[in-house]
Amino acid sequence: MTHKIAILGASGYTGAELVRLIAEHPNMEIAALSADRKAGMSMDQVFPHLRHMNLPTLCKIDEIDFSGIDLCFCALPHKTSQEVISALPKDLKIVDLSADFRLRDAQAYKKWYGNAHSALAEQDEAVYGLTEFYREDIKGARLVAGTGCNAATGQYALRPLISAGVIDLDDIILDLKCAVSGAGRSLKENLLHAELSEGYNAYAVGGTHRHLGEFDQEFSLLAGRPVQVQFTPHLVPANRGILATVYVKGDAQAIHDTLASAYAEEPFVQMLPMGEVPSTHHVRGSNYCHIGVTADRIKGRAIVIAALDNLxxxxxxxxxxxxxxxxxxxxxxxxxxxxxxP
Structure with missing residues (x-):
């Protein structure tokens, strides 16, 4: 059976990445692609690297006939997504890549994103999209909320450790480096080559990054009590990749064993041998996450490092x-x- 697929927001980085992946899927056909300012253009005009593909012309969302669509990917900005998704057919399967349905608590959404949620009915049915931990819920879902890329990386490193109780939950430091494509494709002065290259900088310092809402929600749910991590993201002059370095209190071997056991049957999460550490070079352009564990020189402390491709x-x-x-x-x-x- 061939599934008809629509991608809303196909002119952004995640939209182009979806096209690249789905083009090789044996049972999916891209039937509709939308964009706003680039409606009417062909995909090869927007993304010349896709010119060998026979793709639909970009159009406005209201020009798509959703009666023939089996699943829709929504790669739109937050706030826009909730407005668009609430107006789509109620029987349409949707995977949302924005932040709009990640947080179950509407007040938490307002706190982290600055506006009231306008699609509460859809929020109530949304399933959090961290596949390895919500697999069974996702199978029966109509609406799945994709995670933040930073949030996914940190969770792969920490979720099994929190569940197993092998680390001190009150002393978790997450230092994260992310590539520039994580900021989207819109023109921004601080992302110009002359201002970004040859250095890197911390941002959202002191607990203001929006993905903290996901960490608070998921880690506290796992622990059965509030858990807050100390988190600082850094922007690095690279196109793709996230590297999360997590400092924790606990026995390094027990931490490695816990993670290795948790991911033993997972096709896309690869545990490195004890003492080895991953690199963003080794996951670039793939759906894999690599995780390494090393004992710290200070007894009773360990370092967990996770790498994945943000796109x-x-x-x-x-x-x-x-x-x-x-x-x-x-x-x-x-x-x-x-x-x-390389």
Whole structure:
């Protein structure tokens, strides 16, 4: 069976990544692509690297006939997504890549994103899209909320450790480096090559980053009590990739064993041997997450490092992994490509 797919917001980085992945999926066909300012243009005009593909012309959302669509990926900005999704057919399967349905508490959404949620009915049915931990819920979901790419990376490093109680929950430091594509494709002065290259900088320092809402929600749910991590993201002059370095209190071998056991059967999460650490080079362009554990020189402390591609495993690859489950496909279909190296 061939599933008809629509991608809303196809002119952004995550939209282009979805096209790249779905183009090789044996049971999916891209039937509609939307953009706002670029409506009427062909995809090869927007993304010349996709010119070999036979793709629909970009159009406005209201020009799409959703009666023939099996699943829709929504790669729109937050706030826009909730407005668009609430107006889509109620039987349409949707994977949302924005932040609009990640936080279950409407007040938490307002706190972190600065505006009231306007699609509470859809929020109530949304399933959080971290595939490895919500797999069964995702299979039966109509609406799946993709995670933040930073939030996904930190959770892969920490969720099994919090569940198993092998680390001190009151002393978790998460230092994260993320590539510039995580900021989207819109023109921003601080992302100009002359201002970004040859250095990197911390941002949202002191607990203001929006993905903290996801960490608070998910880690506290796992622990059965409030858990807050100390988190600082950094913008690095690279196109793709996230590297999360997590400092925790606990026995390093027990931490490695816990993570290795948790991910032993997971196709896309790879544990490195004890003492080895991952690199963003080794996951680039892939749906894999690599995790390493090293003992610190201070007894009773350990360092957990996780790496993934923010556009693939952190966003569009995760979205396709979830869509496969929602449509009854093998979860790994279209996603087993090897990372690009060098």
């Amino acid at each position: 693939t495993k952190g966003s569009s690859g995760q979205a396709l992994q979830n869509a496969n489950l929602m449509l009854g496909e093998e979860e790994t279909t279209g996603l087993k490509m090897a990372p690009l190296f």
